[in-house]
Amino acid sequence: xxxxxxxxxxxxxxxxxxxxxxxxxxxxxxxxxxxxxxxxxxxxxxxxxxxxxxxxxxxxxxxxxxxxxxxxxxxxxxxxxxxxxxxxxxxxxxxxxxxxxxxxxxxxxxxxxxxxxxxxxxxxxxxxxxxxxxxxxxxxxxxxxxxxxxxxxxxxxxxxxxxxxxxxxxxxxxxxxxxxxxxxxxxxxxxxxxxxxxxxxxxxxxxxxxxxxxxxxxxxxxxxxxxxxxxxxxxxxxxxxxxxxxxxxxxxxxxxxxxxxxxxxxxxxxxxxxxxxxxxx
Amino acid sequence: xxxxxxxxxxxxxxxxxxxxxxxxxxxxxxxxxxxxxxxxxxxxxxxxxxxxxxxxxxxxxxxxxxxxxxxxxxxxxxxxxxxxxxxxxxxxxxxxxxxxxxxxxxxxxxxxxxxxxxxxxxxxxxxxxxxxxxxxxxxxxxxxxxxxxxxxxxxxxxxxxxxxxxxxxxxxxxxxxxxxxxxxxxxxxxxxxxxxxxxxxxxxxxxxxxxxxxxxxxxxxxxxxxxxxxxxxxxxxxxxxxxxxxxxxxxxxxxxxxxxxxxxxxxxxxxxxxxxxxxxxxxxxxxxxxxxxxxxxxxxxxxxxxxxxxxxxxxxxxxxxxxxxxxxx
Numbered sequence: 001x002x003x004x005x006x007x008x009x010x011x012x013x014x015x016x017x018x019x020x021x022x023x024x025x026x027x028x029x030x031x032x033x034x035x036x037x038x039x040x041x042x043x044x045x046x047x048x049x050x051x052x053x054x055x056x057x058x059x060x061x062x063x064x065x066x067x068x069x070x071x072x073x074x075x076x077x078x079x080x081x082x083x084x085x086x087x088x089x090x091x092x093x094x095x096x097x098x099x100x101x102x103x104x105x106x107x108x109x110x111x112x113x114x115x116x117x118x119x120x121x122x123x124x125x126x127x128x129x130x131x132x133x134x135x136x137x138x139x140x141x142x143x144x145x146x147x148x149x150x151x152x153x154x155x156x157x158x159x160x161x162x163x164x165x166x167x168x169x170x171x172x173x174x175x176x177x178x179x180x181x182x183x184x185x186x187x188x189x190x191x192x193x194x195x196x197x198x199x200x201x202x203x204x205x206x207x208x209x210x211x212x213x214x215x216x217x218x219x220x221x222x223x224x225x226x227x228x229x230x231x232x233x234x235x236x237x238x239x240x241x242x243x244x245x246x247x248x249x250x251x252x253x254x255x256x257x258x259x260x261x262x263x264x265x266x267x268x269x270x271x272x273x274x275x276x277x278x279x280x281x
Numbered sequence: 282x283x284x285x286x287x288x289x290x291x292x293x294x295x296x297x298x299x300x301x302x303x304x305x306x307x308x309x310x311x312x313x314x315x316x317x318x319x320x321x322x323x324x325x326x327x328x329x330x331x332x333x334x335x336x337x338x339x340x341x342x343x344x345x346x347x348x349x350x351x352x353x354x355x356x357x358x359x360x361x362x363x364x365x366x367x368x369x370x371x372x373x374x375x376x377x378x379x380x381x382x383x384x385x386x387x388x389x390x391x392x393x394x395x396x397x398x399x400x401x402x403x404x405x406x407x408x409x410x411x412x413x414x415x416x417x418x419x420x421x422x423x424x425x426x427x428x429x430x431x432x433x434x435x436x437x438x439x440x441x442x443x444x445x446x447x448x449x450x451x452x453x454x455x456x457x458x459x460x461x462x463x464x465x466x467x468x469x470x471x472x473x474x475x476x477x478x479x480x481x482x483x484x485x486x487x488x489x490x491x492x493x494x495x496x497x498x499x500x501x502x503x504x505x506x507x508x509x510x511x512x513x514x515x516x517x518x519x520x521x522x523x524x525x526x527x528x529x530x531x532x533x534x535x536x537x538x539x540x541x542x543x544x545x546x547x548x549x550x551x552x553x554x555x556x557x558x559x560x561x562x563x564x565x566x567x568x569x570x571x572x573x574x575x576x577x578x579x580x581x582x583x584x585x586x587x588x589x590x591x592x593x594x595x596x597x598x599x600x601x602x603x604x605x606x607x608x609x610x
Contacts (some may be wrong), residue, residue, distance in 0.1 A: 023420055024372050025578060031470075055364060058365060058366050058367055059366070060366070066363065078334075095378070104462075106393065106394075107393075107394045107395060108310070108394075108395060109395065114578065115365055116362070116365075116390055116394045116396075117389050117390065117393045117394045118389070120385050120388075120389045122354075123354075123358050123385075123386055123389060123390055124360025125358075126354065126355045126356075126357070126359050126361075126362070126386075127358045127359070127361055127362040129355070129358070129359040129362055130358065130359040130360060130361060130362020130363035130364070130365065130370070131362040131363075131365045131366065132362075133323075133347065133359065133362070134362070134363050134365055134366030134367070134368050135364055136367065137323070137344065137345070137366070137368060138366050138367075140366070146345055157354040157355060157358070157386070158353035160354060161357035163350075163357070164352065164355055164359075197333060254581075276575070
């Protein structure tokens with residue numbers, strides 16, 4: 001198992017992949033992808049029990065990750081490839097015609113690692129309920145991790161799922177909210193304030209943990225703690241504070257890089273800030 | 282109208298009413314039997330367990346039944362997720378809440394994600410009755426058939442609904458199964474073979490093809506009797522699977538008779554009639570008349586009153602058949 005320094009090195013490469021993919025496609029969502037690079041690296045390289053070389057849809061006796069905010073597909077694809085689900089060089093096909101790496105994750109092209117399409121927001125947590133229920137029926141004690149954006153919580157369906165999971169005690173789900181406070185049109189506090197999320201989740205029957213999603217030590221420790229806590233009747237929700245655009249100075253502190261691609265000059269500037277640790281694709 | 286040559290009253294196959302039952306009970310019985318025979322079948326319901334006749338399954342297989350509350354979007358997503366691990370989820374709610382209310386959820390997580398989910402919808406069409414137009418969906422066949430990979434089935438009576446429910450459990454891929462609320466004639470024998478995508482020819486004829494689905498199939502049989510007394514030989518074909526359409530059967534019948542009536546408890550936009558018209562336009566254009574709801578919402582009333590009000594009965598099928606025959610060149 002990699003130590004946290006190795007995880008940080010992987011995350012740096014993942015961030016380079018994100019920049020290069022979005023630049024190569026001239027479109028995509030770098031901001032949230034960069035913000036969640038540490039989380040996905042920790043999940044796939046350290047926390048989850050899973051089998052990258054032998055992907056199968058059913059995930060028997062494996063932890064499952066569901067990406068509900070599908071627009072951060074660049075970080076998802078990079079981590080899957082770097083983890084061995086599919087060849088790293090395939091990252092170059094992101095958003096291109098006939099690619100398995102669709103703009104938003106999809107299953108139709110049979111990309112290993114993807115179990116459901118996402119992109120239209122608010123649906124991943126509901127899907128996670130089904131995966132979790134199937135695991136219980138199968139006497140499979142592995143967990144279901146579901147990542148959502150904070151802006152995504154404005155979708156009503158999320159609250160249907162939150163109510164279901166909390167009231168019916170679906171306790172093999174670990175939800176994670178990317179709490180970066182930004183969405184396409186601006187800060188969430190201006191677009192549609194989310195209020196006190198911790199209290200809201202608790203009122204819905206969840207145990208809430210908080211972590212700094214850009215501090216690898218905190219990410220690994222909190223995810224481990226969540227895994228230990230889960231299975232005790234209360235589902236776990238992690239409020240993960242992140243910085244949109246983390247790792248690239250000019251992409252941080254603004255919502256402008258939510259869904260905009262860097263040009264070649266901006267790409268080079270960004271890459272100069274991110275160490276190449278595993279070799280670019 | 283153009284005279285039909287050599288009019289004669291023929292000996293026509295008769296369909297007897299075995300009993301009168303609601304199609305939703307056929308679904309409920311089959312679901313319970315599937316629960317016994319297939320341990321992978323699970324069921325989800327959005328607070329309409331009694332209306333969908335899912336009680337027997339819920340009572341006997343509580344660990345495989347999920348009460349989802351009034352949260353249909355969450356139900357569709359949960360159903361899709363249950364396929365991860367090999368389960369075959371059957372969702373149950375009214376047709377309107379099974380389709381229009383959750384269209385994007387079905388589109389993204391079921392159809393586009395190719396999940397083996399069976400969306401089972403009761404109270405379809407106008408025969409939901411007194412509750413009125415908020416609950417009477419007349420667009421659901423159209424909505425569902427537009428989704429790539431979606432199979433769309435509208436059985437005609439209790440026995441066929443039971444047969445269809447069992448058949449879709451063995452079919453791999455998303456299915457929309459549509460049935461209704463009222464008690465109607467049950468006339469398909471319980472030993473009738475049901476094959477998804479295979480039309481069932483009920484009556485042979487040579488002057489006009491009546492392609493009917495759902496509750497309109499019985500009306501089509503009644504219409505064929507009336508037409509027979511007028512010396513018109515109508516062929517009645519039960520199209521229980523609207524998608525994939527049995528193109529061979531439709532073309533074969535239409536080539537023989539030279540004109541078509543489609544009959545369905547659905548809007549004329551997007552239903553069986555449109556599927557047939559599209560097929561014919563591309564292969565063998567012939568006169569076609571629609572027995573369907575003419576681009577309007579429904580209203581409150583008894584099922585019988587509404588079927589008459591919106592022209593969904595044997596009388597209207599007869600008139601449409603005569604009109605179609607009259608349009609033959």
